[in-house]
Amino acid sequence: MTSIRGVVIPEETVRQLMQGNKSAQGEVYTVLAPHVYSMALRVLRDPQGAEDITQDTFIDVITKAHTIKSPNKFVGWVRTIAVNRCYMRLRSPWYKRRLDVELEDEVVEEDHTTGLDLERILESLDQKTRMVLWLYCVEGYTHEEIGKLMKRSTSYSKIIISRLSKRLNKTESNDDTEASTSTLQSKITNQWRVSLCP
Numbered sequence: 001m002t003s004i005r006g007v008v009i010p011e012e013t014v015r016q017l018m019q020g021n022k023s024a025q026g027e028v029y030t031v032l033a034p035h036v037y038s039m040a041l042r043v044l045r046d047p048q049g050a051e052d053i054t055q056d057t058f059i060d061v062i063t064k065a066h067t068i069k070s071p072n073k074f075v076g077w078v079r080t081i082a083v084n085r086c087y088m089r090l091r092s093p094w095y096k097r098r099l100d101v102e103l104e105d106e107v108v109e110e111d112h113t114t115g116l117d118l119e120r121i122l123e124s125l126d127q128k129t130r131m132v133l134w135l136y137c138v139e140g141y142t143h144e145e146i147g148k149l150m151k152r153s154t155s156y157s158k159i160i161i162s163r164l165s166k167r168l169n170k171t172e173s174n175d176d177t178e179a180s181t182s183t184l185q186s187k188i189t190n191q192w193r194v195s196l197c198p
Contacts, residue, residue, distance in 0.1 A: 004035040004079040005140055014071035017062075025062055032075070033058065036082045039139070043086045043131045045123070053089065057082045079139065087149060090127045125164075132160045 009028060016024035036057050040050035060081050068074060125133070128150070135141040135149075136157055146157040 004032065004039065004075060004082070007031060007035060007075050009074055011071040011074075014065075014068065014074045017065045017074075018068055018071070020065075028061065028078075029058055032078055036078070039082060039134060040086055042138075043134050044089065044127060045130070049089060053082065053085045056085050060085075083135065083139070083141075083149065086131060090131065129160055129164075132157045133164060136161055 009031060013024050013027055017028055033054055037050050037054045040053035041047060044050055044053070057078065061078055068077065132146055132150075135146050136143070141149075143154045143157045143161075146152075147154040150156065
């Protein structure tokens with residue numbers, strides 16, 4: 001239950017949603033809310049924030065459903081709303097200040113297990129880097145789409161993914177050979193699918 005992009009909502013349900021049908025609203029929420037929450041939790045690392053993002057996303061979905069132009073692209077539209085909500089939260093001065101206070105109180109325990117410890121690596125990343133990683137590796141966004149969303153150049157996410165590939169490869173093998181981004185994408189997607197997503 002990681003990526004929203006694999007979910008299918010029947011076009012008839014979307015048309016009913018556009019007309020304000022409460023049953024369609026409930027069905028859309030039931031199917032998509034766990035995916036939105038999972039994405040927000042992985043990006044923000046904050047269960048309360050992920051709940052807020054999920055709620056705000058579906059308020060937007062229900063109140064703006066009448067504006068949908070292509071029912072066949074509905075899931076992508078919901079994903080875009082959720083991603084934008086996450087990004088707005090990351091950019092919020094209030095949220096940044098709150099994170100600074102929380103990080104001062106946090107004690108980090110060292111984990112000396114062998115092999116790839118993806119969860120530990122992800123916890124060490126800042127929220128924007130984690131968001132780039134999620135969008136690229138799990139949601140399938142292109143570097144160009146990430147750049148537009150974050151108001152950066154296309155190379156912004158390419159550099160982040162390249163650095164993370166090197167870092168993960170060093171964690172696994174302790175040498176300087178580079179891992180390809182497709183290997184990174186596969187490792188991250190598989191680990192989130194298997195063990196990290198609610």
